[in-house]
Amino acid sequence: MTVLTGLSKQDGAPELRRRVRLLYRVVAAIFLLLTFRLGFLQIVDGERYTFLSENNRIRIKRIPGTRGMVFDRRGQLLVDSRPSFDLIFVPEDTHSPEATLRTLAGYLKRDERELLAVFEENKGRAAFDDIVLGRDVDWPTVVAVETHQLELPGVTLRVRPRRSYANGPVAAHVLGYLGEIGPRQLKALKDRGYALGDEIGQYGLEKTWEEVLRGQSGGQQVEVDALGRRVRVLHEVADVPGYTVHLTLDREMQETAYEALSGKEGTIVVLDVHSGAVLAMVSSPAFDPNIFARGVKADEWRELVKDRLRPLNNRAIQGQYPPGSTFKVIMAIAALEEGAIQPEATIFDPGFYSVGNRAFRDWKKGGHGSVDLHKAIVQSCDVYFYQTGQKLGIDRIAKHARAFGLGEKTGIELDDEKTGLVPDSEWKRKRYRQPWYPGETPSIAIGQGYLTVTPLQLANMMAAVANGGTLYRPYIVRRVESIDGATVREYGPEKIRAIALKPGTLQRVRNALRDVVQGPGGTGGAARSNVVALAGKTGTAQVVEMKGAYLKSEQLAYFNRDHAWFIAYAPADDPQIAIAVLVEHGGHGGEAAAPLARKVAEKYVEIQGRLQGQQQVRADGEQRAN
Amino acid sequence: MQIDRRLISHFDWTLLGFTLALVLMGVGTIYSANYNIVENHAGGLPTRQLAWLGVGLVVMTAALAVDYRYLDRVAYPFYGAMVVLLFLVLFIGHSGGGSQRWINLGFFRLQPSEPAKLAVVLLMAKYLQSDEPPRGYRLRDLWASFVLVAPLVLLTLVQPDLGTAIILSLVFLSMMLMGGLRLKSFLCLVGTGLAFLPIAWHFLKPYQRQRILTFLDPDRDPLGAGYHVIQSKIAVGSGRLFGTGYLHGTQNRLDFLPAQHTDFIFAVFSEEWGFVGCFVLVGLYFLFMLYSLRLVGRAKDRFGALLAFGVLSIFFWHVVINVAMVTGMMPVVGVPLPLFSYGGSALASMMFGIGLMINVSMRRFTF
Numbered sequence: 001m002t003v004l005t006g007l008s009k010q011d012g013a014p015e016l017r018r019r020v021r022l023l024y025r026v027v028a029a030i031f032l033l034l035t036f037r038l039g040f041l042q043i044v045d046g047e048r049y050t051f052l053s054e055n056n057r058i059r060i061k062r063i064p065g066t067r068g069m070v071f072d073r074r075g076q077l078l079v080d081s082r083p084s085f086d087l088i089f090v091p092e093d094t095h096s097p098e099a100t101l102r103t104l105a106g107y108l109k110r111d112e113r114e115l116l117a118v119f120e121e122n123k124g125r126a127a128f129d130d131i132v133l134g135r136d137v138d139w140p141t142v143v144a145v146e147t148h149q150l151e152l153p154g155v156t157l158r159v160r161p162r163r164s165y166a167n168g169p170v171a172a173h174v175l176g177y178l179g180e181i182g183p184r185q186l187k188a189l190k191d192r193g194y195a196l197g198d199e200i201g202q203y204g205l206e207k208t209w210e211e212v213l214r215g216q217s218g219g220q221q222v223e224v225d226a227l228g229r230r231v232r233v234l235h236e237v238a239d240v241p242g243y244t245v246h247l248t249l250d251r252e253m254q255e256t257a258y259e260a261l262s263g264k265e266g267t268i269v270v271l272d273v274h275s276g277a278v279l280a281m282v283s284s285p286a287f288d289p290n291i292f293a294r295g296v297k298a299d300e301w302r303e304l305v306k307d308r309l310r311p312l313n314n315r316a317i318q319g320q321y322p323p324g325s326t327f328k329v330i331m332a333i334a335a336l337e338e339g340a341i342q343p344e345a346t347i348f349d350p351g352f353y354s355v356g357n358r359a360f361r362d363w364k365k366g367g368h369g370s371v372d373l374h375k376a377i378v379q380s381c382d383v384y385f386y387q388t389g390q391k392l393g394i395d396r397i398a399k400h401a402r403a404f405g406l407g408e409k410t411g412i413e414l415d416d417e418k419t420g421l422v423p424d425s426e427w428k429r430k431r432y433r434q435p436w437y438p439g440e441t442p443s444i445a446i447g448q449g450y451l452t453v454t455p456l457q458l459a460n461m462m463a464a465v466a467n468g469g470t471l472y473r474p475y476i477v478r479r480v481e482s483i484d485g486a487t488v489r490e491y492g493p494e495k496i497r498a499i500a501l502k503p504g505t506l507q508r509v510r511n512a513l514r515d516v517v518q519g520p521g522g523t524g525g526a527a528r529s530n531v532v533a534l535a536g537k538t539g540t541a542q543v544v545e546m547k548g549a550y551l552k553s554e555q556l557a558y559f560n561r562d563h564a565w566f567i568a569y570a571p572a573d574d575p576q577i578a579i580a581v582l583v584e585h586g587g588h589g590g591e592a593a594a595p596l597a598r599k600v601a602e603k604y605v606e607i608q609g610r611l612q613g614q615q616q617v618r619a620d621g622e623q624r625a626n
Numbered sequence: 627m628q629i630d631r632r633l634i635s636h637f638d639w640t641l642l643g644f645t646l647a648l649v650l651m652g653v654g655t656i657y658s659a660n661y662n663i664v665e666n667h668a669g670g671l672p673t674r675q676l677a678w679l680g681v682g683l684v685v686m687t688a689a690l691a692v693d694y695r696y697l698d699r700v701a702y703p704f705y706g707a708m709v710v711l712l713f714l715v716l717f718i719g720h721s722g723g724g725s726q727r728w729i730n731l732g733f734f735r736l737q738p739s740e741p742a743k744l745a746v747v748l749l750m751a752k753y754l755q756s757d758e759p760p761r762g763y764r765l766r767d768l769w770a771s772f773v774l775v776a777p778l779v780l781l782t783l784v785q786p787d788l789g790t791a792i793i794l795s796l797v798f799l800s801m802m803l804m805g806g807l808r809l810k811s812f813l814c815l816v817g818t819g820l821a822f823l824p825i826a827w828h829f830l831k832p833y834q835r836q837r838i839l840t841f842l843d844p845d846r847d848p849l850g851a852g853y854h855v856i857q858s859k860i861a862v863g864s865g866r867l868f869g870t871g872y873l874h875g876t877q878n879r880l881d882f883l884p885a886q887h888t889d890f891i892f893a894v895f896s897e898e899w900g901f902v903g904c905f906v907l908v909g910l911y912f913l914f915m916l917y918s919l920r921l922v923g924r925a926k927d928r929f930g931a932l933l934a935f936g937v938l939s940i941f942f943w944h945v946v947i948n949v950a951m952v953t954g955m956m957p958v959v960g961v962p963l964p965l966f967s968y969g970g971s972a973l974a975s976m977m978f979g980i981g982l983m984i985n986v987s988m989r990r991f992t993f
Binding site for chain 1 (some may be wrong): 654719757787804853860861862863865867889896897900901904905908912913915916917919920923924925926927930942946949953954955
């Protein structure tokens with residue numbers, strides 16, 4: 001022992017030597033304590049722990065919290081969670097997995113080879129791991145398994161809340177979908193209580209509002225016997241259901257917009273002009289989020305991802321398109337604000353406009369003749385705006401476009417919103433290291449060229465035109481409610497900015513927008529309705545530049561046909577909603593898009609009428625009661 | 627260069643022997659912990675740990691090559707480098723298990739909090755090397771060392787790496803005591819420390835708080851941290867007297883143990899080798915410490931003694947906290963078992979420390 005502890009007087013400093021001698025005892029005491037603890041666990045309590053370790057008697061059964069429900073603005077159910085049963089098999093809990101599976105196949109009248117194949121596939125995993133034999137199994141299966149439980153060791157049913165989307169694909173892009181948590185997500189979110197096999201919002205509101213909707217997992221620490229049957233519950237933690245979310249979306253409006261777009265590719269966005277609340281947002285083609293809830297199959301997923309029409313894209317916020325002639329709204333405002341034109345002054349449109357040696361054509365062969373601002377908007381005269389664009393210059397155009405929210409994200413609480421692009425001379429210099437050439441401005445003036453926007457941006461721009469110049473952040477969630485109905489959070493209008501405009505500018509533009517639909521020769525005549533007066537602007541976004549003659553869109557290959565725009569607000573003299581309609585490859589906006597906006601606006605008026613009627617009835621009732 | 631032949635004849639083979647014995651037992655246990663597990667760490671770990679042993683031996687040789695008395699000159703640069711690295715880790719660090727601890731150097735990932743422990747040792751040895759005042763140091767004599775150590779502790783705490791932050795503080799305290807801090811000052815310091823606990827609590831991540839609360843009341847979180855402790859105790863306890871035998875631990879095999887090859891490796895070992903094995907392993911650590919303590923007492927100068935003691939205290943606190951944690955005597959704070967747990971930065975910097983001890987040991991005679 002002296003080899004280890006012997007210290008003589010010649011060694012080191014005396015005070016350190018003294019402390020070392022003391023430390024021998026301290027260290028010995030602590031190690032004695034550790035040894036005692038080990039002896040206690042391994043010898044005194046060893047039998048008990050051995051008993052517990054055999055068959056791993058302690059298991060954890062997690063119970064994920066039920067996800068919150070989602071309602072529309074009038075309290076109609078959009079998303080719910082219903083209970084479902086998964087058929088689970090734990091190989092470790094039976095002496096002969098094969099025999100058990102054969103017995104099971106007999107009771108379920110299923111092919112035993114199929115069940116055995118599932119078992120074989122999972123053979124590499126730990127024996128106590130669950131193997132899922134069937135998800136969301138039907139009632140007869142549940143009954144069969146429950147009645148024959150004793151003959152089916154290792155076979156259990158697991159109750160699982162399953163997401164159910166009441167309207168299927170109608171609001172798919174807004175609501176989103178759930179998916180099993182991926183390995184990378186799991187790594188990042190482990191500390192937040194996620195576990196392998198959990199579902200997590202992967203898209204849309206399900207993703208962006210995950211924290212609110214998800215609730216908290218509970219679980220049980222269970223002691224099980226050698227066959228995996230639960231002996232007793234050692235500990236239990238109750239799960240906490242997620243919050244209920246009330247949206248600004250109107251289910252009926254959403255349905256109308258969805259039907260209007262059926263069989264087409266495109267998108268419709270409807271906003272409340274006084275708040276930015278999203279009343280409807282449809283992107284077509286859509287997908288059914290219910291297939292994700294039951295576990296999307298590999299080939300279904302492949303089909304969705306590979307589809308050339310990209311059904312997983314939310315065109316309203318992720319599609320970036322040239323705005324076409326709808327951009328003339330911005331052009332008119334910019335020109336009036338900058339004093340670049342006299343609104344009453346006319347120009348002569350011969351059907352083309354020359355810059356240098358290049359000629360820009362008007363969409364109308366032969367031109368519109370003598371044109372002032374009003375007529376230019378109503379008839380969508382290209383030459384008028386070519387000239388106006390040249391007078392304004394690209395930077396002043398860009399300034400006004402950006403004031404109305406183009407070129408930036410609106411900030412809606414959905415994933416992956418795109419910005420679109422508002423080019424100016426600085427952008428050109430940075431991007432291409434070249435100056436802006438005057439010959440590039442005319443294209444921008446009619447909404448072509450580098451310029452791109454998202455349909456949501458245009459709807460929001462139109463809302464600002466309609467409400468007198470306030471740009472709101474579009475929002476979808478109105479209220480978050482706990483399970484007992486108490487309001488947890490509430491959301492309302494949020495101003496992005498108030499756009500400073502001269503008095504009269506908007507009035508002038510709005511008069512023209514009204515005549516686009518109502519006036520003679522207006523390009524939006526197809527939106528005329530005897531139920532509600534719309535004001536709007538048509539647009540045709542070129543997909544490929546047409547070098548040849550004036551081709552009708554039917555003469556072009558489908559994917560080369562122009563996109564059809566119609567942006568509007570209604571009612572024209574007391575605006576309440578703003579609408580953006582885009583039909584991909586639909587040809588002219590006036591023909592393909594305007595009628596869809598009319599349908600949506602008529603639906604809105606119908607719903608409002610009904611709501612007022614109900615209120616009237618209620619008010620009358622109260623009056624009588626008094 | 628001429629090598630003093632006395633240095634070779636005085637080389638401390640015993641320390642090297644202890645080290646190799648522990649590392650090799652560790653590699654064997656890491657092998658078992660990863661044996662036949664279908665998870666993705668597919669058995670490369672023991673080999674990697676052996677490679678790290680090679681690195682450790684090189685680092686160890688470097689640590690004993692230069693006379694330790696010159697080392698007080700590098701104390702500040704080394705300290706500075708550690709602060710920079712710990713700071714960098716917060717920005718460019720690699721995450722693992724929810725915290726940022728590693729810097730990717732391409733061929734390997736460095737965990738700067740490991741060498742940071744040595745920085746504290748070097749710093750304190752430098753501070754306390756002159757003869758102590760007759761009645762010992764007062765706190766005000768040492769205020770500068772607080773200022774220097776605090777950033778290291780805070781930077782590890784925010785990673786978050788509670789285990790290392792605790793180790794750094796304990797090593798700091800141990801060295802002050804060894805260096806001759808007055809008892810009154812020490813009590814004052816501990817008192818202040820306790821008063822600051824609520825502030826420290828504020829800095830902890832929710833899951834760290836959860837672990838401590840779970841320890842105080844195991845029923846709080848039976849599905850999370852509480853579950854791990856229970857499973858770890860089952861593994862240790864089911865080893866009984868002679869163990870289930872090498873590669874025959876069922877608890878470990880079935881993946882019930884958390885971090886089975888790092889922080890909970892002792893549980894794997896305990897299950898397979900039983901009380902007898904644990905007695906041998908813990909005994910080995912104990913003898914290692916007694917031997918090193920003697921080395922501290924016999925060192926020729928204060929600087930050498932304090933240097934060796936500092937390394938020893940790192941070692942000591944790791945062993946005690948890890949074993950106490952695995953056997954359910956302490957809350958779970960991530961602290962590996964030195965020389966035994968899987969982990970390259972930890973092994974290499976521990977072996978560097980042992981190199982310093984050997985350095986002190988073999989230059990006892992060269993005056």
